[in-house]
Amino acid sequence: MAASCYPKIDSALLTRSVVAGSKRFHPEFSFPDADVILRSFEGTLYRIHSYTLRTTSGLFSTMFSLPQPAKCKVESQGQREHKGSGEGGDYEPEEIPIYESDFVVERLLRLLCSIPVPSWESYDDVDRVLTAAEKWDTPGPIASIRAALTCPRLLSSDPLRLYVLAKHFDWKEEAKLASTQTLKLNLHDPIHAPTLARLSSKDLLPLLNLHRKRRDMFKRLIDSPERFTAGNSSTYHCSRCGVTQLDNYTWRELKNAMFAEIDRRPLGDTLGLGVGQLEEWPEATACWKAKCTKEGCDGLNYDRLATLRQIKNCIDLLPSTIDD
Template sequence: MESSRPEDTPRTYHPAFASPEANVVLRSAEGTLYRVPSFVLVNTTEFFRNGISPHATGTAGNDVLIPVNEKDAILERLLRMLCGLSTSRWQGYDEVEGVLKLAEEWNTPGPLAAIRAAITTPLFLASPLRLFAVATHFGWEEEAKLASRYTLALSLYDEEHQELLERLPSKDVLALLGLHRKRRDEFKRLLDTETVFDAGNSDPRFCRECGERLDNHTWRELKIRMFMEMDRRPLGDIVGGLDMEEWPEAQACWNAKCGKETCGKPNYDRLVMLQGIQGCIAKLSDSL
Protein backbone atom coordinates (compact mmCIF):
# COMPACT_ATOMS: atom_id res chain seq x y z
CA MET A 1 0.00 0.00 0.00
CA GLU A 2 1.52 3.32 -1.06
CA SER A 3 1.40 6.02 1.60
CA SER A 4 3.10 9.31 2.35
CA ARG A 5 2.91 12.32 4.59
CA PRO A 6 0.79 15.27 3.49
CA GLU A 7 2.87 17.93 1.81
CA ASP A 8 3.04 21.48 3.10
CA THR A 9 0.58 22.73 0.50
CA PRO A 10 -2.99 24.02 0.83
CA ARG A 11 -5.34 21.08 1.36
CA THR A 12 -8.89 20.73 0.08
CA TYR A 13 -10.81 18.41 2.36
CA HIS A 14 -14.21 17.08 1.55
CA PRO A 15 -16.55 18.77 4.05
CA ALA A 16 -18.01 15.44 5.23
CA PHE A 17 -14.52 14.05 5.84
CA ALA A 18 -12.57 16.91 7.41
CA SER A 19 -12.48 16.04 11.11
CA PRO A 20 -8.97 16.56 12.53
CA GLU A 21 -9.60 13.59 14.80
CA ALA A 22 -9.53 11.24 11.80
CA ASN A 23 -5.95 10.12 11.38
CA VAL A 24 -5.89 8.70 7.83
CA VAL A 25 -6.09 10.96 4.79
CA LEU A 26 -7.16 9.49 1.44
CA ARG A 27 -6.49 11.55 -1.67
CA SER A 28 -8.68 11.03 -4.72
CA ALA A 29 -7.45 11.12 -8.30
CA GLU A 30 -8.89 14.62 -8.47
CA GLY A 31 -6.89 15.78 -5.47
CA THR A 32 -9.66 15.95 -2.87
CA LEU A 33 -8.63 14.83 0.62
CA TYR A 34 -10.77 12.64 2.85
CA ARG A 35 -10.03 12.22 6.55
CA VAL A 36 -11.17 8.81 7.81
CA PRO A 37 -10.52 7.20 11.21
CA SER A 38 -8.07 4.35 10.86
CA PHE A 39 -10.26 2.04 12.97
CA VAL A 40 -13.07 2.42 10.38
CA LEU A 41 -10.85 1.38 7.49
CA VAL A 42 -9.24 -1.43 9.47
CA ASN A 43 -12.55 -2.89 10.65
CA THR A 44 -14.52 -2.56 7.41
CA THR A 45 -11.97 -3.46 4.73
CA GLU A 46 -9.56 -6.32 4.35
CA PHE A 47 -7.38 -4.15 2.13
CA PHE A 48 -6.47 -1.78 4.95
CA ARG A 49 -6.55 -4.34 7.76
CA ASN A 50 -2.87 -5.20 7.54
CA GLY A 51 -1.72 -1.89 6.16
CA ILE A 52 -2.77 0.61 8.82
CA SER A 53 -2.48 0.47 12.57
CA PRO A 54 -5.84 1.20 14.21
CA HIS A 55 -3.84 3.23 16.75
CA ALA A 56 -2.02 5.36 14.20
CA THR A 57 -1.50 8.89 15.42
CA GLY A 58 -3.71 11.63 14.06
CA THR A 59 -1.88 14.73 15.16
CA ALA A 60 -1.59 17.58 12.72
CA GLY A 61 1.21 17.00 10.23
CA ASN A 62 1.56 13.37 11.28
CA ASP A 63 -1.36 11.72 9.47
CA VAL A 64 -1.00 8.93 6.97
CA LEU A 65 -1.69 10.06 3.40
CA ILE A 66 -2.84 7.38 0.96
CA PRO A 67 -3.40 8.18 -2.73
CA VAL A 68 -6.45 6.44 -4.20
CA ASN A 69 -6.69 6.28 -7.98
CA GLU A 70 -10.44 6.93 -8.08
CA LYS A 71 -12.56 9.96 -8.87
CA ASP A 72 -14.39 11.76 -6.11
CA ALA A 73 -17.82 10.41 -7.08
CA ILE A 74 -16.64 6.83 -6.52
CA LEU A 75 -14.42 7.34 -3.49
CA GLU A 76 -16.87 9.56 -1.65
CA ARG A 77 -19.75 7.11 -2.19
CA LEU A 78 -17.81 4.17 -0.83
CA LEU A 79 -16.47 6.11 2.15
CA ARG A 80 -19.97 7.26 3.03
CA MET A 81 -21.12 3.65 3.03
CA LEU A 82 -18.18 2.56 5.18
CA CYS A 83 -18.73 5.38 7.68
CA GLY A 84 -22.51 5.00 7.88
CA LEU A 85 -23.23 8.40 6.33
CA SER A 86 -26.26 9.18 4.17
CA THR A 87 -26.00 8.54 0.45
CA SER A 88 -27.96 9.77 -2.53
CA ARG A 89 -29.89 7.48 -4.85
CA TRP A 90 -27.90 5.56 -7.40
CA GLN A 91 -27.81 7.24 -10.79
CA GLY A 92 -27.09 4.16 -12.90
CA TYR A 93 -24.67 1.40 -13.74
CA ASP A 94 -21.65 3.60 -14.42
CA GLU A 95 -21.77 4.80 -10.84
CA VAL A 96 -22.54 1.50 -9.17
CA GLU A 97 -19.98 -0.44 -11.21
CA GLY A 98 -17.28 2.05 -10.23
CA VAL A 99 -18.14 1.68 -6.55
CA LEU A 100 -18.31 -2.10 -6.88
CA LYS A 101 -14.85 -2.17 -8.44
CA LEU A 102 -13.33 -0.25 -5.57
CA ALA A 103 -15.34 -2.16 -2.94
CA GLU A 104 -14.09 -5.42 -4.44
CA GLU A 105 -10.50 -4.15 -4.49
CA TRP A 106 -10.72 -3.18 -0.83
CA ASN A 107 -12.82 -6.26 0.03
CA THR A 108 -15.56 -4.45 1.91
CA PRO A 109 -18.40 -6.86 2.79
CA GLY A 110 -20.79 -4.17 4.06
CA PRO A 111 -21.00 -2.01 0.92
CA LEU A 112 -21.06 -5.09 -1.30
CA ALA A 113 -24.07 -6.43 0.64
CA ALA A 114 -25.82 -3.05 0.47
CA ILE A 115 -25.30 -2.80 -3.28
CA ARG A 116 -26.52 -6.35 -3.75
CA ALA A 117 -29.74 -5.42 -1.95
CA ALA A 118 -30.26 -2.44 -4.26
CA ILE A 119 -29.23 -3.96 -7.57
CA THR A 120 -32.64 -5.43 -8.44
CA THR A 121 -34.57 -2.16 -8.34
CA PRO A 122 -36.29 -1.03 -11.58
CA LEU A 123 -33.37 1.30 -12.39
CA PHE A 124 -31.02 -1.66 -12.78
CA LEU A 125 -33.54 -4.19 -14.12
CA ALA A 126 -33.99 -1.87 -17.10
CA SER A 127 -30.55 -3.06 -18.29
CA PRO A 128 -30.69 -6.79 -17.51
CA LEU A 129 -27.50 -7.70 -19.37
CA ARG A 130 -25.46 -5.34 -17.21
CA LEU A 131 -27.19 -6.71 -14.13
CA PHE A 132 -26.40 -10.24 -15.30
CA ALA A 133 -22.74 -9.28 -15.78
CA VAL A 134 -22.50 -7.82 -12.26
CA ALA A 135 -24.37 -10.69 -10.61
CA THR A 136 -22.36 -13.46 -12.27
CA HIS A 137 -19.09 -11.69 -11.52
CA PHE A 138 -19.85 -11.64 -7.79
CA GLY A 139 -21.56 -15.03 -7.73
CA TRP A 140 -24.95 -13.57 -6.77
CA GLU A 141 -27.09 -16.48 -7.97
CA GLU A 142 -30.56 -15.12 -7.22
CA GLU A 143 -29.79 -11.81 -8.92
CA ALA A 144 -28.26 -13.57 -11.92
CA LYS A 145 -31.37 -15.75 -12.23
CA LEU A 146 -33.63 -12.69 -12.12
CA ALA A 147 -31.47 -10.87 -14.68
CA SER A 148 -31.57 -13.86 -17.03
CA ARG A 149 -35.39 -13.75 -16.91
CA TYR A 150 -35.40 -10.08 -17.88
CA THR A 151 -33.02 -10.71 -20.80
CA LEU A 152 -35.78 -12.70 -22.49
CA ALA A 153 -37.13 -9.39 -23.78
CA LEU A 154 -33.86 -8.86 -25.69
CA SER A 155 -32.49 -10.23 -28.91
CA LEU A 156 -28.98 -11.19 -27.85
CA TYR A 157 -27.81 -11.25 -31.46
CA ASP A 158 -28.43 -7.53 -31.94
CA GLU A 159 -25.26 -5.54 -32.46
CA GLU A 160 -26.06 -3.22 -29.54
CA HIS A 161 -25.43 -6.07 -27.09
CA GLN A 162 -22.20 -7.35 -28.62
CA GLU A 163 -19.78 -5.25 -26.58
CA LEU A 164 -21.32 -6.25 -23.27
CA LEU A 165 -21.53 -9.94 -24.18
CA GLU A 166 -17.85 -9.89 -25.10
CA ARG A 167 -17.06 -8.75 -21.57
CA LEU A 168 -18.78 -11.78 -20.06
CA PRO A 169 -16.96 -15.09 -19.48
CA SER A 170 -17.80 -17.55 -22.24
CA LYS A 171 -19.57 -19.91 -19.81
CA ASP A 172 -21.99 -17.16 -18.80
CA VAL A 173 -22.66 -16.15 -22.40
CA LEU A 174 -23.31 -19.77 -23.34
CA ALA A 175 -25.65 -20.22 -20.38
CA LEU A 176 -27.66 -17.16 -21.38
CA LEU A 177 -27.80 -18.16 -25.05
CA GLY A 178 -28.79 -21.64 -23.94
CA LEU A 179 -31.74 -20.29 -21.97
CA HIS A 180 -32.98 -18.28 -24.97
CA ARG A 181 -32.52 -21.21 -27.35
CA LYS A 182 -34.13 -23.71 -24.98
CA ARG A 183 -37.18 -21.51 -24.59
CA ARG A 184 -37.55 -21.10 -28.35
CA ASP A 185 -37.07 -24.79 -29.11
CA GLU A 186 -39.39 -25.94 -26.35
CA PHE A 187 -42.06 -23.59 -27.67
CA LYS A 188 -41.69 -25.12 -31.15
CA ARG A 189 -42.00 -28.62 -29.72
CA LEU A 190 -45.25 -27.69 -27.95
CA LEU A 191 -46.63 -26.02 -31.08
CA ASP A 192 -46.08 -29.24 -33.02
CA THR A 193 -48.02 -31.49 -30.64
CA GLU A 194 -51.38 -32.85 -31.71
CA THR A 195 -52.63 -33.02 -28.14
CA VAL A 196 -52.71 -29.20 -27.88
CA PHE A 197 -53.23 -28.26 -31.53
CA ASP A 198 -54.99 -31.20 -33.09
CA ALA A 199 -56.85 -28.84 -35.42
CA GLY A 200 -53.61 -27.71 -37.01
CA ASN A 201 -51.25 -30.65 -36.60
CA SER A 202 -53.43 -33.66 -37.38
CA ASP A 203 -52.60 -35.08 -40.79
CA PRO A 204 -54.81 -35.84 -42.51
CA ARG A 205 -57.55 -33.69 -41.04
CA PHE A 206 -61.12 -33.42 -42.23
CA CYS A 207 -63.80 -30.81 -41.81
CA ARG A 208 -66.11 -31.72 -38.98
CA GLU A 209 -69.02 -30.18 -40.82
CA CYS A 210 -68.78 -31.82 -44.24
CA GLY A 211 -65.86 -34.26 -44.12
CA GLU A 212 -63.79 -32.39 -46.73
CA ARG A 213 -60.02 -32.76 -46.30
CA LEU A 214 -58.54 -29.53 -44.95
CA ASP A 215 -55.32 -27.74 -45.88
CA ASN A 216 -53.30 -26.70 -42.82
CA HIS A 217 -50.66 -24.62 -44.63
CA THR A 218 -51.82 -21.38 -42.97
CA TRP A 219 -51.21 -22.88 -39.51
CA ARG A 220 -47.77 -24.09 -40.58
CA GLU A 221 -46.88 -20.62 -41.82
CA LEU A 222 -48.11 -19.07 -38.57
CA LYS A 223 -45.99 -21.52 -36.59
CA ILE A 224 -42.92 -20.46 -38.57
CA ARG A 225 -43.65 -16.80 -37.86
CA MET A 226 -44.12 -17.51 -34.13
CA PHE A 227 -40.87 -19.48 -34.04
CA MET A 228 -39.02 -16.58 -35.65
CA GLU A 229 -40.56 -14.15 -33.17
CA MET A 230 -39.51 -16.35 -30.23
CA ASP A 231 -36.01 -16.52 -31.67
CA ARG A 232 -35.91 -12.72 -31.80
CA ARG A 233 -37.66 -12.08 -28.48
CA PRO A 234 -37.88 -15.23 -26.32
CA LEU A 235 -40.12 -13.54 -23.76
CA GLY A 236 -43.03 -14.36 -26.07
CA ASP A 237 -45.20 -11.46 -24.95
CA ILE A 238 -46.08 -10.63 -28.56
CA VAL A 239 -46.86 -14.21 -29.54
CA GLY A 240 -50.46 -14.96 -28.71
CA GLY A 241 -51.18 -11.32 -27.91
CA LEU A 242 -52.94 -8.44 -29.63
CA ASP A 243 -49.90 -7.47 -31.71
CA MET A 244 -49.90 -10.89 -33.33
CA GLU A 245 -53.35 -10.21 -34.73
CA GLU A 246 -51.75 -7.78 -37.19
CA TRP A 247 -49.50 -10.43 -38.69
CA PRO A 248 -50.51 -11.50 -42.24
CA GLU A 249 -49.85 -15.10 -41.21
CA ALA A 250 -52.25 -14.84 -38.26
CA GLN A 251 -54.96 -13.20 -40.32
CA ALA A 252 -54.62 -15.86 -43.02
CA CYS A 253 -54.81 -18.62 -40.43
CA TRP A 254 -57.89 -17.31 -38.64
CA ASN A 255 -59.62 -16.63 -41.96
CA ALA A 256 -58.88 -20.08 -43.40
CA LYS A 257 -62.08 -22.00 -44.23
CA CYS A 258 -63.13 -25.34 -45.59
CA GLY A 259 -62.64 -25.32 -49.36
CA LYS A 260 -65.91 -27.03 -50.12
CA GLU A 261 -68.17 -24.47 -51.80
CA THR A 262 -71.27 -25.45 -49.83
CA CYS A 263 -69.50 -25.49 -46.42
CA GLY A 264 -67.03 -22.70 -45.65
CA LYS A 265 -66.64 -23.64 -41.96
CA PRO A 266 -63.53 -22.00 -40.34
CA ASN A 267 -60.59 -24.36 -40.10
CA TYR A 268 -59.68 -23.22 -36.61
CA ASP A 269 -61.35 -21.88 -33.50
CA ARG A 270 -59.28 -18.72 -33.06
CA LEU A 271 -59.88 -18.36 -29.32
CA VAL A 272 -59.07 -22.00 -28.61
CA MET A 273 -55.86 -21.76 -30.65
CA LEU A 274 -54.79 -18.54 -28.91
CA GLN A 275 -55.44 -20.06 -25.50
CA GLY A 276 -53.29 -23.01 -26.52
CA ILE A 277 -50.47 -20.70 -27.66
CA GLN A 278 -50.55 -18.73 -24.42
CA GLY A 279 -50.63 -21.96 -22.43
CA CYS A 280 -47.49 -23.15 -24.22
CA ILE A 281 -45.64 -19.94 -23.37
CA ALA A 282 -46.64 -20.28 -19.71
CA LYS A 283 -44.97 -23.70 -19.56
CA LEU A 284 -41.56 -22.50 -20.79
CA SER A 285 -38.47 -22.17 -18.61
CA ASP A 286 -38.02 -18.51 -17.80
CA SER A 287 -34.63 -18.30 -16.07
CA LEU A 288 -31.33 -20.10 -15.54
Protein backbone atom coordinates in the same frame (compact mmCIF):
# COMPACT_ATOMS: atom_id res chain seq x y z
CA MET B 1 9.95 15.97 -0.69
CA ALA B 2 9.69 13.32 2.01
CA ALA B 3 9.02 9.76 0.96
CA SER B 4 5.49 8.45 1.52
CA CYS B 5 4.96 6.48 4.70
CA TYR B 6 2.51 4.26 2.82
CA PRO B 7 4.35 3.11 -0.32
CA LYS B 8 2.46 -0.19 -0.45
CA ILE B 9 -0.91 1.57 -0.22
CA ASP B 10 0.15 3.89 -3.03
CA SER B 11 1.09 0.91 -5.19
CA ALA B 12 -1.99 -1.18 -4.36
CA LEU B 13 -4.40 1.66 -5.13
CA LEU B 14 -2.70 2.66 -8.40
CA THR B 15 -1.92 6.14 -7.13
CA ARG B 16 -0.43 9.21 -8.63
CA SER B 17 0.30 12.60 -7.15
CA VAL B 18 -2.16 15.44 -7.62
CA VAL B 19 -1.03 19.04 -7.41
CA ALA B 20 -3.56 21.25 -5.64
CA GLY B 21 -3.23 24.95 -4.94
CA SER B 22 -5.36 24.81 -1.80
CA LYS B 23 -6.67 21.96 0.29
CA ARG B 24 -10.29 21.11 -0.33
CA PHE B 25 -11.98 18.75 2.12
CA HIS B 26 -15.22 16.96 1.37
CA PRO B 27 -17.86 18.38 3.76
CA GLU B 28 -19.14 14.94 4.73
CA PHE B 29 -15.67 13.60 5.45
CA SER B 30 -13.68 16.23 7.35
CA PHE B 31 -13.68 14.80 10.86
CA PRO B 32 -11.27 17.01 12.87
CA ASP B 33 -10.01 14.17 15.07
CA ALA B 34 -9.47 11.72 12.18
CA ASP B 35 -5.97 10.43 11.58
CA VAL B 36 -6.05 9.56 7.85
CA ILE B 37 -6.53 11.79 4.82
CA LEU B 38 -7.39 10.23 1.46
CA ARG B 39 -6.95 12.27 -1.70
CA SER B 40 -9.11 11.55 -4.73
CA PHE B 41 -8.04 11.75 -8.36
CA GLU B 42 -9.54 15.27 -8.55
CA GLY B 43 -7.65 16.38 -5.44
CA THR B 44 -10.54 16.39 -2.97
CA LEU B 45 -9.47 15.38 0.54
CA TYR B 46 -11.33 12.95 2.78
CA ARG B 47 -10.33 13.05 6.44
CA ILE B 48 -11.44 9.79 8.04
CA HIS B 49 -10.54 7.60 11.01
CA SER B 50 -8.07 4.83 10.35
CA TYR B 51 -10.16 2.60 12.62
CA THR B 52 -13.06 2.84 10.13
CA LEU B 53 -10.86 1.89 7.21
CA ARG B 54 -9.04 -0.81 9.13
CA THR B 55 -12.24 -2.54 10.31
CA THR B 56 -14.19 -2.32 7.03
CA SER B 57 -11.50 -2.77 4.38
CA GLY B 58 -9.25 -5.77 4.10
CA LEU B 59 -6.80 -3.76 2.02
CA PHE B 60 -6.40 -0.96 4.57
CA SER B 61 -6.38 -3.45 7.44
CA THR B 62 -3.38 -5.14 5.87
CA MET B 63 -1.60 -1.94 4.90
CA PHE B 64 -2.02 -0.23 8.27
CA SER B 65 -0.68 -3.31 10.02
CA LEU B 66 2.58 -3.19 8.06
CA PRO B 67 5.53 -1.70 9.97
CA GLN B 68 6.44 1.82 8.86
CA PRO B 69 9.98 2.59 7.76
CA ALA B 70 12.04 4.15 10.55
CA LYS B 71 12.39 7.38 8.57
CA CYS B 72 8.62 7.77 8.34
CA LYS B 73 8.25 7.20 12.08
CA VAL B 74 10.78 9.95 12.86
CA GLU B 75 9.17 12.36 10.39
CA SER B 76 5.66 11.70 11.69
CA GLN B 77 6.78 12.21 15.29
CA GLY B 78 8.52 15.44 14.34
CA GLN B 79 5.40 16.71 12.57
CA ARG B 80 3.27 15.98 15.63
CA GLU B 81 5.69 17.81 17.94
CA HIS B 82 6.07 20.77 15.57
CA LYS B 83 2.37 21.19 14.85
CA GLY B 84 1.39 20.46 18.40
CA SER B 85 3.42 23.45 19.61
CA GLY B 86 2.23 25.80 16.89
CA GLU B 87 -0.99 27.71 16.42
CA GLY B 88 -4.07 25.58 16.98
CA GLY B 89 -1.95 22.58 17.87
CA ASP B 90 -3.56 20.48 15.11
CA TYR B 91 -1.66 17.54 13.68
CA GLU B 92 -2.24 17.13 9.94
CA PRO B 93 -1.93 13.49 8.83
CA GLU B 94 -0.10 12.64 5.65
CA GLU B 95 -2.32 12.57 2.58
CA ILE B 96 -2.73 9.17 0.93
CA PRO B 97 -3.44 9.64 -2.80
CA ILE B 98 -5.80 7.10 -4.37
CA TYR B 99 -6.54 6.69 -8.06
CA GLU B 100 -10.34 6.97 -7.83
CA SER B 101 -12.79 9.71 -8.80
CA ASP B 102 -14.70 11.78 -6.27
CA PHE B 103 -17.90 9.96 -7.15
CA VAL B 104 -16.41 6.55 -6.39
CA VAL B 105 -14.61 7.63 -3.21
CA GLU B 106 -17.64 9.45 -1.81
CA ARG B 107 -20.03 6.57 -2.52
CA LEU B 108 -17.67 4.00 -1.08
CA LEU B 109 -16.93 6.02 2.06
CA ARG B 110 -20.65 6.66 2.60
CA LEU B 111 -21.21 2.92 2.55
CA LEU B 112 -18.27 2.29 4.87
CA CYS B 113 -19.45 4.94 7.34
CA SER B 114 -23.18 4.05 7.16
CA ILE B 115 -24.10 7.45 5.73
CA PRO B 116 -27.22 7.47 3.48
CA VAL B 117 -26.38 6.85 -0.17
CA PRO B 118 -28.28 8.49 -3.07
CA SER B 119 -30.11 6.14 -5.41
CA TRP B 120 -28.10 4.48 -8.15
CA GLU B 121 -28.74 6.01 -11.56
CA SER B 122 -27.01 3.54 -13.86
CA TYR B 123 -25.02 0.33 -14.01
CA ASP B 124 -21.99 2.36 -15.05
CA ASP B 125 -22.04 4.00 -11.61
CA VAL B 126 -22.60 0.65 -9.90
CA ASP B 127 -19.74 -0.92 -11.85
CA ARG B 128 -17.28 1.81 -10.90
CA VAL B 129 -18.03 1.63 -7.18
CA LEU B 130 -18.14 -2.17 -7.11
CA THR B 131 -14.74 -2.31 -8.79
CA ALA B 132 -13.27 -0.07 -6.10
CA ALA B 133 -15.09 -1.94 -3.32
CA GLU B 134 -13.65 -5.22 -4.55
CA LYS B 135 -10.17 -3.69 -4.84
CA TRP B 136 -10.40 -2.35 -1.29
CA ASP B 137 -11.80 -5.70 -0.09
CA THR B 138 -14.91 -4.20 1.55
CA PRO B 139 -17.61 -6.87 1.95
CA GLY B 140 -20.06 -4.47 3.64
CA PRO B 141 -20.48 -2.04 0.71
CA ILE B 142 -20.57 -4.94 -1.75
CA ALA B 143 -23.47 -6.49 0.20
CA SER B 144 -25.30 -3.13 0.33
CA ILE B 145 -24.95 -2.63 -3.42
CA ARG B 146 -26.10 -6.20 -4.01
CA ALA B 147 -29.36 -5.48 -2.18
CA ALA B 148 -29.96 -2.33 -4.24
CA LEU B 149 -29.51 -4.05 -7.61
CA THR B 150 -32.78 -5.97 -7.40
CA CYS B 151 -34.96 -2.85 -7.25
CA PRO B 152 -37.40 -2.89 -10.21
CA ARG B 153 -35.81 0.05 -12.04
CA LEU B 154 -32.29 -1.37 -12.09
CA LEU B 155 -33.43 -4.96 -12.54
CA SER B 156 -35.32 -4.17 -15.74
CA SER B 157 -33.09 -1.42 -17.13
CA ASP B 158 -30.11 -3.58 -18.11
CA PRO B 159 -30.54 -7.20 -17.00
CA LEU B 160 -27.52 -8.36 -18.97
CA ARG B 161 -25.24 -6.08 -16.94
CA LEU B 162 -26.81 -7.41 -13.74
CA TYR B 163 -26.20 -10.97 -14.93
CA VAL B 164 -22.52 -10.16 -15.54
CA LEU B 165 -22.16 -8.71 -12.03
CA ALA B 166 -24.07 -11.56 -10.41
CA LYS B 167 -21.89 -14.17 -12.07
CA HIS B 168 -18.71 -12.30 -11.18
CA PHE B 169 -19.63 -12.19 -7.48
CA ASP B 170 -21.33 -15.61 -7.51
CA TRP B 171 -24.74 -14.20 -6.55
CA LYS B 172 -26.95 -17.13 -7.52
CA GLU B 173 -30.40 -15.62 -6.87
CA GLU B 174 -29.56 -12.37 -8.64
CA ALA B 175 -28.19 -14.34 -11.60
CA LYS B 176 -31.50 -16.20 -11.88
CA LEU B 177 -33.54 -12.99 -11.67
CA ALA B 178 -31.34 -11.38 -14.30
CA SER B 179 -31.53 -14.41 -16.60
CA THR B 180 -35.33 -14.16 -16.59
CA GLN B 181 -35.19 -10.47 -17.43
CA THR B 182 -32.82 -11.14 -20.35
CA LEU B 183 -35.57 -13.09 -22.12
CA LYS B 184 -36.81 -9.83 -23.61
CA LEU B 185 -33.43 -9.40 -25.32
CA ASN B 186 -32.04 -10.82 -28.53
CA LEU B 187 -28.60 -11.97 -27.44
CA HIS B 188 -27.49 -12.16 -31.08
CA ASP B 189 -27.94 -8.40 -31.49
CA PRO B 190 -24.46 -6.86 -31.93
CA ILE B 191 -25.34 -4.19 -29.35
CA HIS B 192 -24.97 -6.80 -26.59
CA ALA B 193 -21.60 -8.13 -27.78
CA PRO B 194 -19.43 -5.94 -25.47
CA THR B 195 -21.40 -7.01 -22.39
CA LEU B 196 -21.43 -10.69 -23.33
CA ALA B 197 -17.67 -10.52 -23.93
CA ARG B 198 -17.22 -9.89 -20.21
CA LEU B 199 -18.66 -13.33 -19.40
CA SER B 200 -16.59 -16.47 -19.27
CA SER B 201 -17.80 -19.36 -21.42
CA LYS B 202 -18.84 -21.15 -18.21
CA ASP B 203 -21.19 -18.28 -17.29
CA LEU B 204 -22.35 -17.46 -20.81
CA LEU B 205 -23.39 -21.02 -21.69
CA PRO B 206 -26.28 -21.30 -19.16
CA LEU B 207 -27.77 -18.07 -20.49
CA LEU B 208 -27.52 -19.17 -24.12
CA ASN B 209 -28.98 -22.55 -23.16
CA LEU B 210 -31.99 -20.91 -21.50
CA HIS B 211 -32.78 -18.87 -24.61
CA ARG B 212 -32.28 -21.88 -26.89
CA LYS B 213 -34.35 -24.22 -24.70
CA ARG B 214 -37.30 -21.85 -24.75
CA ARG B 215 -37.17 -21.58 -28.53
CA ASP B 216 -36.80 -25.32 -29.16
CA MET B 217 -39.39 -26.35 -26.57
CA PHE B 218 -41.88 -23.84 -28.00
CA LYS B 219 -41.34 -25.36 -31.44
CA ARG B 220 -42.11 -28.84 -30.12
CA LEU B 221 -45.24 -27.64 -28.34
CA ILE B 222 -46.77 -25.78 -31.29
CA ASP B 223 -46.04 -28.77 -33.54
CA SER B 224 -47.97 -31.09 -31.21
CA PRO B 225 -51.12 -32.62 -32.77
CA GLU B 226 -52.54 -33.11 -29.27
CA ARG B 227 -52.41 -29.38 -28.55
CA PHE B 228 -53.31 -28.08 -32.00
CA THR B 229 -55.44 -30.80 -33.53
CA ALA B 230 -56.84 -28.82 -36.46
CA GLY B 231 -53.49 -27.46 -37.60
CA ASN B 232 -51.17 -30.40 -36.91
CA SER B 233 -53.28 -33.49 -37.65
CA SER B 234 -52.70 -34.80 -41.16
CA THR B 235 -56.26 -36.08 -41.62
CA TYR B 236 -58.27 -33.33 -39.90
CA HIS B 237 -61.46 -32.29 -41.71
CA CYS B 238 -63.56 -29.16 -41.59
CA SER B 239 -65.42 -28.99 -38.29
CA ARG B 240 -68.54 -27.60 -39.99
CA CYS B 241 -69.08 -29.80 -43.04
CA GLY B 242 -66.89 -32.73 -41.99
CA VAL B 243 -65.98 -33.36 -45.63
CA THR B 244 -63.10 -31.12 -46.67
CA GLN B 245 -59.62 -31.98 -45.44
CA LEU B 246 -57.99 -28.80 -44.18
CA ASP B 247 -55.15 -27.14 -46.01
CA ASN B 248 -52.91 -26.09 -43.11
CA TYR B 249 -50.62 -23.87 -45.13
CA THR B 250 -51.64 -20.69 -43.26
CA TRP B 251 -51.10 -22.37 -39.87
CA ARG B 252 -47.64 -23.54 -40.90
CA GLU B 253 -46.76 -20.01 -41.98
CA LEU B 254 -47.96 -18.63 -38.64
CA LYS B 255 -45.91 -21.23 -36.75
CA ASN B 256 -42.80 -20.26 -38.70
CA ALA B 257 -43.41 -16.59 -37.89
CA MET B 258 -43.91 -17.37 -34.19
CA PHE B 259 -40.74 -19.47 -34.11
CA ALA B 260 -38.75 -16.58 -35.62
CA GLU B 261 -40.30 -14.20 -33.09
CA ILE B 262 -39.46 -16.30 -30.04
CA ASP B 263 -35.94 -16.75 -31.38
CA ARG B 264 -35.66 -12.96 -31.52
CA ARG B 265 -37.48 -12.33 -28.21
CA PRO B 266 -37.52 -15.51 -26.08
CA LEU B 267 -39.87 -13.99 -23.51
CA GLY B 268 -42.75 -14.69 -25.90
CA ASP B 269 -44.86 -11.86 -24.49
CA THR B 270 -45.91 -10.83 -28.01
CA LEU B 271 -47.46 -14.24 -28.68
CA GLY B 272 -50.77 -15.76 -27.60
CA LEU B 273 -52.55 -12.42 -27.24
CA GLY B 274 -55.80 -11.36 -28.84
CA VAL B 275 -54.46 -7.84 -29.31
CA GLY B 276 -51.04 -6.41 -30.08
CA GLN B 277 -48.28 -7.31 -32.52
CA LEU B 278 -49.34 -10.88 -33.29
CA GLU B 279 -52.77 -9.79 -34.49
CA GLU B 280 -51.15 -7.39 -36.93
CA TRP B 281 -48.97 -10.02 -38.57
CA PRO B 282 -50.06 -10.92 -42.12
CA GLU B 283 -49.49 -14.60 -41.23
CA ALA B 284 -51.93 -14.32 -38.31
CA THR B 285 -54.52 -12.48 -40.39
CA ALA B 286 -54.34 -15.13 -43.11
CA CYS B 287 -54.59 -17.95 -40.57
CA TRP B 288 -57.70 -16.59 -38.80
CA LYS B 289 -59.41 -15.89 -42.15
CA ALA B 290 -58.68 -19.31 -43.67
CA LYS B 291 -61.94 -21.09 -44.56
CA CYS B 292 -63.20 -24.41 -45.85
CA THR B 293 -62.98 -24.59 -49.63
CA LYS B 294 -66.21 -26.56 -49.98
CA GLU B 295 -68.86 -24.53 -51.75
CA GLY B 296 -71.49 -23.27 -49.35
CA CYS B 297 -69.57 -24.20 -46.19
CA ASP B 298 -67.24 -21.27 -45.48
CA GLY B 299 -66.41 -22.70 -42.06
CA LEU B 300 -63.33 -21.19 -40.43
CA ASN B 301 -60.39 -23.57 -40.32
CA TYR B 302 -59.26 -22.51 -36.84
CA ASP B 303 -60.86 -21.27 -33.66
CA ARG B 304 -58.93 -18.05 -33.12
CA LEU B 305 -59.51 -17.59 -29.39
CA ALA B 306 -58.93 -21.25 -28.54
CA THR B 307 -55.72 -21.25 -30.61
CA LEU B 308 -54.42 -18.09 -28.95
CA ARG B 309 -55.20 -19.53 -25.53
CA GLN B 310 -53.27 -22.69 -26.35
CA ILE B 311 -50.31 -20.65 -27.64
CA LYS B 312 -50.31 -18.76 -24.33
CA ASN B 313 -50.36 -22.07 -22.46
CA CYS B 314 -47.30 -23.18 -24.43
CA ILE B 315 -45.45 -19.99 -23.46
CA ASP B 316 -46.27 -20.57 -19.78
CA LEU B 317 -44.70 -24.05 -19.90
CA LEU B 318 -41.29 -22.79 -21.02
CA PRO B 319 -38.33 -22.61 -18.57
CA SER B 320 -37.83 -19.11 -17.20
CA THR B 321 -34.45 -19.17 -15.40
CA ILE B 322 -31.00 -20.66 -15.81
CA ASP B 323 -30.33 -24.02 -14.20
CA ASP B 324 -28.59 -24.21 -10.82
